[in-house]
Amino acid sequence: MNNAFIIGQYVPGESIVHRLDPRTKMIIIFLFVIVVFFANSVWSYGLLTVFSLLCALTTRIHFSYILKGLTPVWFLIVFTLLLHLIVTKEGDVLFRVFSYPIYSGAVAQGAAISLRFFLLIMVTSLLTLTTTPIEITDAIESLLQPLKKVKFPVHELALMMSISLRFIPTLMQETEKISKAQASRGVDFRTGTAKERIQAVVPLLVPLFISAFKRAEELAMAMEARGYQGGEGRTKLRELKTGRLDISVYALFAVVVILLFIIRD
Amino acid sequence: MLKKLGLVALIEASFFAALAFVFDLLPSIRLSPSISISFAMVPVLLLAFRRGFVVSALAGLIWGLLQVALGDAARSFLTPLQGFIEYFVAFAFVGFAGLFYQPVQTAFRKGRKRTALCLVTAAVFVGSIARYFWHFIAGFIFWGEYAPEGMNPVLFSFIANGVTALGAAVLCSIVTVLVVSSAPSLIKPKVTAATVTPPRKAS
Numbered sequence: 001m002n003n004a005f006i007i008g009q010y011v012p013g014e015s016i017v018h019r020l021d022p023r024t025k026m027i028i029i030f031l032f033v034i035v036v037f038f039a040n041s042v043w044s045y046g047l048l049t050v051f052s053l054l055c056a057l058t059t060r061i062h063f064s065y066i067l068k069g070l071t072p073v074w075f076l077i078v079f080t081l082l083l084h085l086i087v088t089k090e091g092d093v094l095f096r097v098f099s100y101p102i103y104s105g106a107v108a109q110g111a112a113i114s115l116r117f118f119l120l121i122m123v124t125s126l127l128t129l130t131t132t133p134i135e136i137t138d139a140i141e142s143l144l145q146p147l148k149k150v151k152f153p154v155h156e157l158a159l160m161m162s163i164s165l166r167f168i169p170t171l172m173q174e175t176e177k178i179s180k181a182q183a184s185r186g187v188d189f190r191t192g193t194a195k196e197r198i199q200a201v202v203p204l205l206v207p208l209f210i211s212a213f214k215r216a217e218e219l220a221m222a223m224e225a226r227g228y229q230g231g232e233g234r235t236k237l238r239e240l241k242t243g244r245l246d247i248s249v250y251a252l253f254a255v256v257v258i259l260l261f262i263i264r265d
Numbered sequence: 266m267l268k269k270l271g272l273v274a275l276i277e278a279s280f281f282a283a284l285a286f287v288f289d290l291l292p293s294i295r296l297s298p299s300i301s302i303s304f305a306m307v308p309v310l311l312l313a314f315r316r317g318f319v320v321s322a323l324a325g326l327i328w329g330l331l332q333v334a335l336g337d338a339a340r341s342f343l344t345p346l347q348g349f350i351e352y353f354v355a356f357a358f359v360g361f362a363g364l365f366y367q368p369v370q371t372a373f374r375k376g377r378k379r380t381a382l383c384l385v386t387a388a389v390f391v392g393s394i395a396r397y398f399w400h401f402i403a404g405f406i407f408w409g410e411y412a413p414e415g416m417n418p419v420l421f422s423f424i425a426n427g428v429t430a431l432g433a434a435v436l437c438s439i440v441t442v443l444v445v446s447s448a449p450s451l452i453k454p455k456v457t458a459a460t461v462t463p464p465r466k467a468s
Contacts, residue, residue: 136333160278164327165331171280171284216273219276
């Protein structure tokens, strides 16, 4: 549980990617995950791979650290590749493994799909590696502003996100504190039958829920006492600004997209 | 929304979304790389019986957004639409358990504890199925593309998500029933100054 106190994936830094407006990062990643599906040749995949690696290197986060963060999906990437090699029977026989034929179409299809998967996961990871959760919340609030016209509660959602993010470490500490207190009374969470382990969770959950309700009430009281009335007319501590750097990054991405459409089959 | 639901309800939804996120970090029962069962839904389900559909759906939505903001979702984000379905829609749909809010409250008020607990169990199954229905849809539409020819993505998605949904529903219903039966006051919202809707300003 102790390791879990470091929540999220954010790695502090001063790189260009770190300094970008979080909205710019989110918009470019949104467009990238659409654009990646238009790649259909070696050159187009090559271009997107170079762009993604360039983005990863610009973050100044050690590349092995970024790859380590992808550990849970390596299995899926390799599994996809292997399945294609075994099942797909298109094109010529390239070589044989223990007399089992491997077709050129299987290699091409398997490699393309695995690479696309890898690029998608790596680029989306870069957002959370270089942006604090609170910046992501601000960006979501800003990007969803147009929905206010259809009475979508954008401000309330952002407020709720901020409160959740602020209290995750507190609730984690509380969970650990209560589990230790219950363990000192003889509750065993790790051993016993399934029934005993489920029953052992209840003395942990009930005080945790009671405490969360109490905290929620106290926070609401404190906010009301300070005159909180919702989103109308509120000013912000952190203002998001789109600068020259963001415009340059949009321009670079536009060039990559145009090149992709020129070189794709 | 603030005036309609009250500030306490919104903050409770934020806290319980955070709790769901914390419970998700605790060890879960892992049956295979794509099937794992945990009781992380319990906070959102409990809120469904305390505050009803809208507040619990909001808590579910915030739980999904937390996974996006904290990077947990980045490992399974394929397209914007898939991300939207799996992290915004699916988690918010856990709130469907809140459709049982009135019957559960009435049963507890009238002292019919057994009926109330049966309703709680039914509501947990409805919430779980509502959530995993969207994971199933996303499973065969978006993840199916990564399956080689010859494999049926619909069947695979149905089995993977069906087993997870069933396992999560069984585990969460047991835990929720135990929690609600040992502390029924948890699902009774307290009326305090902060829960009362502030009077509208005279224009």
